[in-house]
Amino acid sequence: xxxxxxxxxSPIPAAQDAASVTGWLLAEGRHASxxxxxxxxxxxxxxxxGVPLARCVLVLQLLHPQIxxxxxxxxxxGEALETITAxxxxxxxxxxxxxxxxxxxxxxxxxMRYPLExxxxxxxxxxxxxxxxxxxxxxxxxxxxxxGGRRNAISFVTExxxxxxxxxxxxxxxxxxxxxxxxETLALRRLAATVLDTYVGRKTGALILSGDIRRGTGANVRxxxxxxxxxxxxxxxxxxxxxxxxxLLNGYFESMGDAVERHGGEILKFIGDAMLAIFPLGDExxxxxxxxxxxxxxxxxxxxxxxxxxxxxxxWGQPTLRCGIALHVGEVMYGNIGSxxxxxxxxxxxxxxxxxxIEGLCGLLERTVLTSADFAALVAPEGRHRLDSIGDHAxxxxxxxxxxxxxxx
Numbered sequence: 001x002x003x004x005x006x007x008x009x010s011p012i013p014a015a016q017d018a019a020s021v022t023g024w025l026l027a028e029g030r031h032a033s034x035x036x037x038x039x040x041x042x043x044x045x046x047x048x049x050g051v052p053l054a055r056c057v058l059v060l061q062l063l064h065p066q067i068x069x070x071x072x073x074x075x076x077x078g079e080a081l082e083t084i085t086a087x088x089x090x091x092x093x094x095x096x097x098x099x100x101x102x103x104x105x106x107x108x109x110x111x112m113r114y115p116l117e118x119x120x121x122x123x124x125x126x127x128x129x130x131x132x133x134x135x136x137x138x139x140x141x142x143x144x145x146x147x148g149g150r151r152n153a154i155s156f157v158t159e160x161x162x163x164x165x166x167x168x169x170x171x172x173x174x175x176x177x178x179x180x181x182x183x184e185t186l187a188l189r190r191l192a193a194t195v196l197d198t199y200v201g202r203k204t205g206a207l208i209l210s211g212d213i214r215r216g217t218g219a220n221v222r223x224x225x226x227x228x229x230x231x232x233x234x235x236x237x238x239x240x241x242x243x244x245x246x247x248l249l250n251g252y253f254e255s256m257g258d259a260v261e262r263h264g265g266e267i268l269k270f271i272g273d274a275m276l277a278i279f280p281l282g283d284e285x286x287x288x289x290x291x292x293x294x295x296x297x298x299x300x301x302x303x304x305x306x307x308x309x310x311x312x313x314x315x316w317g318q319p320t321l322r323c324g325i326a327l328h329v330g331e332v333m334y335g336n337i338g339s340x341x342x343x344x345x346x347x348x349x350x351x352x353x354x355x356x357x358i359e360g361l362c363g364l365l366e367r368t369v370l371t372s373a374d375f376a377a378l379v380a381p382e383g384r385h386r387l388d389s390i391g392d393h394a395x396x397x398x399x400x401x402x403x404x405x406x407x408x409x
Contacts, residue, residue: 354395
């Protein structure tokens, strides 16, 4: 819905006003670290160009596994820009569906303008009444389009008597193409980081974004290695419906993976019902012992979460889960390997083979968390009482027996 424009306060801004802000957007704005800093500068520059902007709200749609959109709220007067994360499902709430942004994003509206000081209840959208009560005199909202038709929205509010002039609105409209292009660049940059963080991990994602994508590149890294695996997964896979099996796996990986990341580790990959992760060791004295303690705490944390999940499953008559976790320490090659067209960042080396073999002992010995002697020696004195030696055991692929320790739960 669009209402008749106000009488202009001033002539339409000279072309150089729009050109100046557009030039800044394309030359400097596109190098902004994120949308927050871009919007801060953009709104201040609008004020500098003579637009009596009191409030601005941007709704930026994201491609993200947990987040539907980011909302950025700017207010004149030096207040910090407010950033709100809107999860998936927000688009079905009454607050959103009864807002101008729903009309712009979901219904395909191009723009709308409401001279609030000349209007009264009933309001077309509840937010307009709230803004008028707070002193707003004029409201304009416009769609911000990305390539491919993905829609976003931005709103502008003034508190000046008489509202926006025709020139103000013309300037805002003229800036939308450049603003949309820069926001899309920032959104794509964020999308790339999100996809890489989600599928390959933060450290690996940072390496890829920095340009480290050639096959064969890598470095030797000393790290605590974590390898966990479900017990009895094959029988579960044979008898559970696909949807139930996927939900079960997601719950298991959530308990394991979230604990690893909370304690400073990084998940490298999921292998069927197994997970490989590392806790990199620092160069400072005491860093190695601290990393080992974090790995132990992560294991205890993960198992506590799994116990809670099992109690809930049992209460609903669903199957419960058991797993094995192995911890080892060693030097591995962390790098980029694969075919000419399909690459993978991973860790390889004898230490990786050994941690997987130790995890295999969990099932044979009916234990839950086992560590190597090298790992046990790394643990700080105050944490060694948590580990009990259970002797030397043969492992597949090695001629000699391996000293193994168990985490006391």
